[in-house]
Amino acid sequence: MAPSALQLSTSPHFSSSHSSFFDIGGFTITRQSKVFLPSRRASLICRSSSTEKTGTPTYTTKVPRNANIAKLNAGYLFPEINRRKSVHMSKYPDAQVISLGVGDTTEPIPEVISSAMAMRSHELSTFEGYSGYGDGQGDKKLRAAIASTYYGDLGLEESDVFISDGAKCDISRLQLLFGANVRIAVQDPTYPAYVDSGVIMGQTGTFQKDVEKYGNIEYMRCSPDNDFFPDLSTVPRTDIIFFCSPNNPTGSTASREQLTQLVKFAKENGSIIIYDSAYAMYISDDSPRSIFEIPGAKEVALEISSFSKYAGFTGVRLGWTAIPKELLFSDGLPVAKDFNRIVSTCFNGASNVAQAGGLACFSAEGLKAMGDVVGFYKENTDIIVDTFTSLGFDVYGGKNAPYVWVHFPGRSSWDVFAEILEKAHVVTTPGSGFGPGGEGFVRVSGFGHRGNVLEASKRLKQLFK
Incomplete structure (x- = not known):
């Protein structure tokens, strides 16, 4: 459990505003924010931390980091998209953000x-x-x-x-x-x-x-x-x-x-x-x-x-x-x-x-149910394809897949992603996240509730009209 998520049952009569280490039953937990010392029911020992004074760790193991992981260029694409989505939602808490980015299904399991x-x-x-x-x-x-x-x-x-x-x-x-x-x-x-x-x-x-x-x-x-x-x-x-x-x-x-x-x-x-x-x-x-x-x-x-x-x-x-x-x-x-x-x-x-x-x-019933699920998402992609086609974009995919690949020639994929998120509150996926050949494209997913897909279509038409 992360320190910030720690919940302690405490007495309101004692507090400490400095960082400290709490030793609870053999487990040491660091708190960086204001802490309330507990009642008599828990025995906690305060210790000063040299880490807090220097800002750097005082101890490291002798185990080297996997050099191959260190070669990775950046965070994995989809968690990065979710991170940017979270930042956007913090900036616009009242906005109804629609996610057509990460390829996650939305409809109930049959x-x-x-x-x-x-x-x-x-x-x-x-x-x-x-x-x-x-x-x-x-x-x-x-x-x-x-x-x-x-x-x-x-x-x-x-x-x-x-x-x-x-x-x-x-x-x-x-x-x-x-x-x-x-x-x-x-x-x-x-x-x-x-x-x-x-x-x-x-x-x-x-x-x-x-x-x-x-x-x-x-x-x-x-x-x-x-x-x-x-x-x-x-x-x-x-x-x-x-x-x-x-x-x-x-x-x-x-x-x-x-x-x-x-x-x-x-x-x-x-x-x-x-x-x-x-x-x-x-x-x-x-x-x-x-x-x-x-x-x-x-x-x-x-x-x-x-x-x-x-x-x-x-x-x-x-x-x-x-x-x-x-x-x-x-x-x-x-x-x-x-x-x-x-x-x-x-x-x-x-x-x-x-x-x-x-x-x-x-x-037999399961195969039909899966076919119905696939058919639903394909209808969503049809809506997305029609939306971007009506706006004059070159559009690919969608026919045999739940993804629509839209070309924005001469533009950075991340810039297009940011514009659509900022102005339409719709999450897409920047094409460059899939490799250099994806630059200038965004991927739009057909996975979504029908109402959200229709609303996203409306917003996109207003943005790019």
Whole structure:
């Protein structure tokens, strides 16, 4: 608990205005503000702090800081957005701030799913229904449901699926799997977790401010000029290729022809594709929903996905990684075998309550409910696309994804973010936070209550009319 949050039951008759250390039952707590000494019920000892006098710590350990973490350029994008939102709300306490920035779902979890979690939770209070550690790879019924629903005709089985506490967590576990000595490629712009986890793992050089890139990462530029798909003829070989489709942040979706090129490129180079399909259910045309729809992909790719944006599980935390048996390291050993060791060592399996909800997602009623949730957010993106299009902006995404990518040529993304927040009280996401290729764009999320999306549309039209 932070010192400022400490609550003490005290007597009003004694006080001290200086900083002091309180020793409560062996725990030492520092207070920097006015303190009331307690009544006779608690025994507290006041000690002076040399730290307060000098302003610097008097003791440090001999443990060095992780040099890779020190290489990170700034705070993670989304907490920084929330920080700026909080500052704005302090400045304008009466403003009704609408958040279309961080990609967090807003609509209730469908009852068919939440009731399954509630039932499983109640069962844990009974001798018959209680269970402790489960299979580290995940509940077999859930793995089988994912395999049959998403990969049934693609040659993957239940044993190829690993259940996790979210795709973002699996990104870091995969970085641990491949280690510090691999070189990675990412789309530019890209979801920042790929890059930041690579930096922390030690795969990269330092941040190069002049080009807004980390050394030893290949940034594959994706822009309107190349239909948001990189020119692979200009991309050097890397060990790992992170690829997200439908894409976060641009909302673009790779075509079957483009993904065929990507698989061919990976095979020629002996690379492994980490394919992020977290938004696949938003696809409404014939674009591939899985990399494994592409012939040969099982030899060069694995796939991560999530329940977060389908079933409202952003707080529940549940996802999966699918690793085909055909995917092998250079020595011929299966990638899945080593990932299973990572999972066994670093993870005791996803919550049994969350997995019960995941299994309910694959009932007929659950699949329909998830489809309804996705449809609702897609309607929100239609409103946002229409808003910016009517104002004359070049707008991308939105069709097969919950994100709209709006171009503000010649302007700083953070400046646009600040203007929209200051004048319209609407939170967006600056494109440059996703990499140098995002400069001049902002991402607007379709996750929001309908009334808020309509109100944001109204404010944006007033701002940019």
